[in-house]
Amino acid sequence: MIKRTNTFEYIGTPKSSKWIMNSLTHRFNILCGAVRSSKDYNTTIAFIEAVKSMNYDLFLIGAIDVKNAMRIVGRYIIDYLGGLAKRTTYMEAPAISFTYNGMIKTIIFAGGKNSNSDAGIQGLTIGIVYFTEINLLNPDFINQAIKRTSSFADAKIFGTYNPKNERHWFETDFMNIWKSYQEANPDKHWLNFNNFSLYDNPILTDDMIDQIKASYDPNSMAYKRDILGLFADPAGALYLVRDYNILNTDIDYTNYKRYITLIDIGESASSTTFTMAAPFFNRDKGQWELHILREYNHINNSVNEMQKKSSLNYIDDYVVFIKECISLMKMHPEKILFDGTDQFFRDLYKILKQNKLGQHTPKRVTKDKDEDRIYRGQSWLYQGKLKFHKSCTLTIQDYKDAEHDEKVYERSGKIVTKDIFNDDGHMDRLDNVNYASTYYGNLIK
Numbered sequence: 001m002i003k004r005t006n007t008f009e010y011i012g013t014p015k016s017s018k019w020i021m022n023s024l025t026h027r028f029n030i031l032c033g034a035v036r037s038s039k040d041y042n043t044t045i046a047f048i049e050a051v052k053s054m055n056y057d058l059f060l061i062g063a064i065d066v067k068n069a070m071r072i073v074g075r076y077i078i079d080y081l082g083g084l085a086k087r088t089t090y091m092e093a094p095a096i097s098f099t100y101n102g103m104i105k106t107i108i109f110a111g112g113k114n115s116n117s118d119a120g121i122q123g124l125t126i127g128i129v130y131f132t133e134i135n136l137l138n139p140d141f142i143n144q145a146i147k148r149t150s151s152f153a154d155a156k157i158f159g160t161y162n163p164k165n166e167r168h169w170f171e172t173d174f175m176n177i178w179k180s181y182q183e184a185n186p187d188k189h190w191l192n193f194n195n196f197s198l199y200d201n202p203i204l205t206d207d208m209i210d211q212i213k214a215s216y217d218p219n220s221m222a223y224k225r226d227i228l229g230l231f232a233d234p235a236g237a238l239y240l241v242r243d244y245n246i247l248n249t250d251i252d253y254t255n256y257k258r259y260i261t262l263i264d265i266g267e268s269a270s271s272t273t274f275t276m277a278a279p280f281f282n283r284d285k286g287q288w289e290l291h292i293l294r295e296y297n298h299i300n301n302s303v304n305e306m307q308k309k310s311s312l313n314y315i316d317d318y319v320v321f322i323k324e325c326i327s328l329m330k331m332h333p334e335k336i337l338f339d340g341t342d343q344f345f346r347d348l349y350k351i352l353k354q355n356k357l358g359q360h361t362p363k364r365v366t367k368d369k370d371e372d373r374i375y376r377g378q379s380w381l382y383q384g385k386l387k388f389h390k391s392c393t394l395t396i397q398d399y400k401d402a403e404h405d406e407k408v409y410e411r412s413g414k415i416v417t418k419d420i421f422n423d424d425g426h427m428d429r430l431d432n433v434n435y436a437s438t439y440y441g442n443l444i445k
Helices: 014-023 039-053 066-084 117-121 139-147 169-184 206-213 221-226 302-307 311-329 342-354 370-383 393-401 406-412 428-439
Strands: 028-033 058-063 086-090 093-100 103-111 128-132 156-161 191-196 260-264 272-282 287-298 335-339 386-389
Touching: 014 028, 014 039, 014 191, 028 039, 028 169, 039 066, 039 103, 039 128, 039 156, 058 066, 058 139, 066 086, 066 093, 066 103, 066 128, 086 103, 103 117, 117 139, 128 139, 139 169, 169 191, 221 370, 260 311, 260 428, 272 311, 272 428, 287 311, 287 393, 287 428, 311 342, 335 342, 335 428, 370 386, 370 428, 386 393, 393 428
Parallel strands: 028 156, 028 191, 058 103, 058 128, 128 156, 260 335, 287 386
Antiparallel strands: 086 093, 093 103, 260 272, 272 287
């Protein structure tokens, strides 16, 4: 992002240049925007110019992860200052120092994520603060750092962040207050704010942006947030299942060269579900796809007392399911995956051996973060990389019914799936597809 010749050369846009120029006169200077929109690149330049112009020697960069902040923001600082800057420490904290107009300027890096992180900067007198990923920091840390600048009339606050939602605590407790003050006092140079999209990164060409956009569903929150840099409140369906995501013809099992089976053992209001999933190379599109070909579902509840099943009953059913898959595919699964306890594993392995399937050692599923699962599901559905056979009606319905959990998003900014309980469990088939997607993730993507 920083182009070097013999000296630093700034690469920007009229929009970013205007924001940097405004930062010379404003107290609060905030950039909100998409990932890779050049927020920290431009803010670093504005921050260093403010540091150079201030007649003081101690400054702060607050981050959730000091190591990564030093790696990213610290690299920008060193590149921008060239041979003037060097890595050092200040009271055992990582720091960067440089000499300007005969004064040694020290920029310290501090972690501000934890609940007691404000204690680490108490007592300091700071001229200028730069918060990277400010909306992920602890509010007490933000307030304490701002207070540390109160000795200076020309103190400045810089901040960057990726948008979450307009009801997030950072928007209500900080940004809305700063915006309201600026609106009430238009003649004051109080808040210098802007939103950056992917298009505001001067290094990215149209082809590069198109390539990044290609994996995003344009109807998704992730697209609005990560591409356009906009605030996006969760509402309605989490996934969009299109006609091309449904396999409506009979299955030709000879098209598949490998597959896995999965069992997610139900507890309380959850159902027990089995899934058969296979990768398929679509030659017409030149891409790998994940096809969900078979499902099984059963739930223990008070309505069907006579139909209740034990864990061992479910294992017997799973063995029947596996044998049926072997008969259809004319080969064994490459993996038999399960989500369950250690005792469930021992019982499953024992019964597999009794049924002459002892060559398979069951493997526990790998679970990704919910937000990663959701982004991948939205992306694969949009690109036609995730498809369901028409017979997998409950799995299809899970995807159609899935919703954002608005309360979690409002509280933490995290995108998670809302628990929806019904007579068939609560999105249990969706979990199995997520496990299969993780297993075949590197192949499909």
